[in-house]
Amino acid sequence: MRKFWILALCALGLFVNSTLFGQEQEAATPAQEVAQEGQTFSEVREEALQKFSQLTDIDLGGNSGARLFFFFLLLFGTFVARKIVVGIYVRWFHRAAEKTSWAFDDKLIPAMTGPIGAMVYVIGFFLSISILSLSPTMDVVILRIFQASTMTVLFWGLLRVVDVMAEVMVDVAKERDHSVYHFIPLIKKTARIFLIVVAVVLVVQNLGYSVGSLLAGMGIGGLALALAAQESLANFFGSVSIVADRPFKVGDWIQVGSKVDGDVEEIGLRSTKVRTWSKSLMTIPNKVLANEIIENWSRMPKRRVKQYIGVNYSTSPENMEGLVEDIKKLLREDEGVNQDFILVNFTDFGESALQILVYYFTSTTAWLPHMDIRQRVNLKIMKAVEARGSSIAFPTRTLHIEGGLPQLSGDE
Incomplete structure (x- = not known):
């Protein structure tokens, strides 16, 4: 920018020099030079004013020297005005903020510096x-360019406002522990795309083109574009549905069908x-x-454990009754077991074991702590079974043959 102003001033200086003195020096005679030496100060001043008046009357493509002078003057003043306006804006609004x-104005003031300077x-x-x-x-072209530029800067400012609002909403949602903050980036992207589309339409309209006529004139190409965008629109409305229903958020463990099972990283x-x-x-x-x-495992308030403990058939009814009470007691005393609901009952005579149903919930829903609690409880159950003189059964079959073994006979 400095090089531009240096070149402009040099060109202006050369222009003034050639205009004021070029023709006069060529036309001057020795007699005139002698007469000029005797001129008084007032005569020199009058002559300078007259030459400056001639300079401002010079016509360059319909623009006089005065027009060009004020053009460059206002152009230079624009850069000065930008620094002054931005400086006043930052200082005054910063003091008010x-x-x-509220954190919104503290972040909005520096974000709007660029659009204000551009305006x-x-x-x-x-x-x-x-x-x-x-x-x-x-004149018409410049007017349309001015309108389009003004519209572009205004929408640039709106985009900055959307970014700042999204940032503030994320901070507030995290502070209040609202799960909606995971969807704010998606809402921000949607708002930005909407504003950009509206800005493009308005800018094209201000440039003198009819947007409706352009869309109507697309014909078969527009139909092909609509068909190609069908999938994108379906995914977009799917995103709107996810934002509205909030079945999950970033970081949740979800399961969709038999193929999708894991943690959500990005929506x-x-x-x-x-x-x-x-x-x-x-x-x-x-x-x-x-x-x-969608099955959201992270939304569980507590994680369930349901299992059957099989003990062998040699266990007496008294030992079975005592074993059930021992298991109930150890579950109530374990700090990792949720105490809202505990169920332990001798339920079935299995094919190879007496079945005890053990049904409880862990306080944590995290996978690794949940597995640690299950392991600890299972070890306590094994010790309780051993203390009652019984054992964990495994699949066995007993074969009873009536009448004894048959006598085998053969010829000697």
Whole structure:
């Protein structure tokens, strides 16, 4: 930018020099030079004013020297005005933001510095060019460019506002422990795309093109584009359904059908990414998730344990009754077992064992702590069975033969 102003000033200096002194020096005679030496200060001043007046009357493509001078002056003033406006904006609004406890204005002020500076540039350039004498066609073109530029800067500012609002909403949702903050990036992307589409339509409209006519004139190409975008629209509405229903959030362990089983890593406009237990990354279109049954294991308040303990048939009724009470007691005393519901009963005579149903919940839903609790409880059950003089049964079969073994006879 400094090089531009240096070149502009040099060109302006050369232009003034050649205009003021080029023709005069060629036309000057020795007699005139002698007369000029005797001129008084007032005469020199009058002559300078007259030459400056001639300079401003010079016509360059319909633009006088005065027009060009004020054009460059306003152009230079635009850069100065931008620094002044941005400086006042930052200082004044920063002081006002310090008096509030809301984080939104603290983040919005620096975010809007760029759009405000760009708007000063747009207005300054338009005013500078307005001084020049241009053709009617160029006037229309410049006016449309000014309107499109103004619209672009305004939507740029709106995009900045959306970004700041999303950032503040994420912080507030995390502070209040709302699960909705996982969907805020998706909402932000949707809002940005909507604003960009509206901005493009309005800018094209301000440039003098009819958007309706363009869409209507697409004909078969528009139909092909609509068919190609059908899947994208289906995934987009699937994303809207996920945001509205919130069946899961980032970090949840979900299971969809027999193929999808893992933790949610990202929820996008088109698809959702799930990290499976084998550490592979699975990408599922949102339209599929919107139409499938989703099992969210992370939403369990507590994790269930249901199992059968089989003891051998040599266990006496008294020992069986005491064993059931021992298992109930050890479950109530374990700190990892949820005490809301515990069920231990001798339920069945199995094929090779007496079956005891053990039904309880662990307080944690995390997989590894849950497995540690189950292991601890199972070891305590084994010790309780051994203490009652019984043992864990394994599949066995006893064969009873009536009448004894048959006598085998043969010829000697």
